[in-house]
Amino acid sequence: MARNRNAENPVRAATLRKWYARAWWVGVHVYGYVVLGVKGALSPQALPMAQFVVYLVVAVVTIGCYIVLQLSSPGQLDKRPMLAPVQTSSPKEAGSPAPVGPEDGDDTELLADGLGDEQTRDSADLHFCNECHVFQPLRTKHCKDCARCTRQYDHHCDCVGTCVGENNRRLFVLYLLLQILEGAVMIDVTSLAFTERDDINDWFKTNALFIVLWFMLMCVLLIVVPLFCYQAYLISTNQTSWEHARRSSITYLHNLPDKRSPFDRGIVQNWWVFLSNGDRNKWVHSTAAKPMIHDASSLV
Incomplete structure (x- = not known):
């Protein structure tokens, strides 16, 4: 039991x-x-x-x-109170396949274009977490073990007991x-x-x-x-x-024409950005457009 x-x-x-x-x-x-x-x-x-x-x-x-x-x-992102349901187009009605979420089984949905208010339109291509009731910025994932969305989610480590x-x-x-x-x-x-x-x-x-x-x-x-x-x-x-293990299931990665990370700036610069706590979310992929126009940080 x-x-x-x-x-x-x-x-x-x-x-x-x-x-x-x-x-x-x-x-x-x-x-x-x-x-x-x-x-x-x-x-x-x-x-x-x-x-x-x-x-x-x-x-x-x-x-x-x-x-x-x-x-x-x-x-971690702060949870928000329950929001009003967001009307999205049904895959069956639109006649197109369902969008691929950040991970199979995640309690998130991909917001469609053409929605009502300006904030929602700016949120196009962002995921909305139905558990935390927030828009997820790029590279954010909901951790079921913590019941919270985590920015630049790497993994939930049982060895140290934290995300x-x-x-x-x-x-x-x-x-x-x-x-x-x-x-x-x-x-x-x-x-x-x-x-x-x-x-x-x-x-x-x-x-x-x-x-x-x-x-x-x-x-x-x-x-x-x-x-x-x-x-x-x-x-x-x-x-x-998470990105390395679940690339084929992540919306902003699975359609890229090659296997390299869209954030990869080269070994030396990657390490410098990591050690100096710089912006690791900068999209630098040369053959694919960034999946969002606006910074999503203001939406959470």
Whole structure:
């Protein structure tokens, strides 16, 4: 019964996954630092002072970044009160196929041209979210796990328990990098802490705590390293995870004549815009027109 209720309520299910992920993160860190600290492996006596200080700084900064990321906002749109129904032309009446939405199953609809007031006409080619009752600017998607629309939606990350979007994606990538550094540091300290034994059974018994920690850290790195590399590729091409994975279902992407991102300005400039928090929504595709004339930010 509980599983069925969670399946019907994605927000509740996402909240549970968030707390499971937090429990795993806290458990790994508490176990790791307690084992290394109690056994004396992570101490000024076991390591050169400079190395110990660097490792300690990496640990503190990583934990701090994780906490800030948990509290960060991805750039969600404010929900509006229920609006009056917008009259759109029916695909059957118009004799044309239904427009492709940003993602299959999204609670959004594409507004048609020729609608009444000036604001609605300026909103042509924008999606209207039936859950948040707002027009979605370019690259915005409704997250069912958060029940909110997020600007420059990348993905809902269960590992950190939050959406990744316009406002916190740089922080998310920084956290991934710090987590890789911390994992490498802890693996290095753990490897140095192993005690040699002539008998293999004695070796396993003596180093059991370190063996468990070593495998836990490897599991973390097997998740974080590919994710960081994937994010680096997406940043280099100015894409989001959602755009890369669901390109054929996204209105402003599926009809483009080639597979490159319409926002791609080249690797160097893409990284500069990302790191400087510049305008990543600038349409630069040379053979396709931008799908809207006016900036939609005033409509939300």
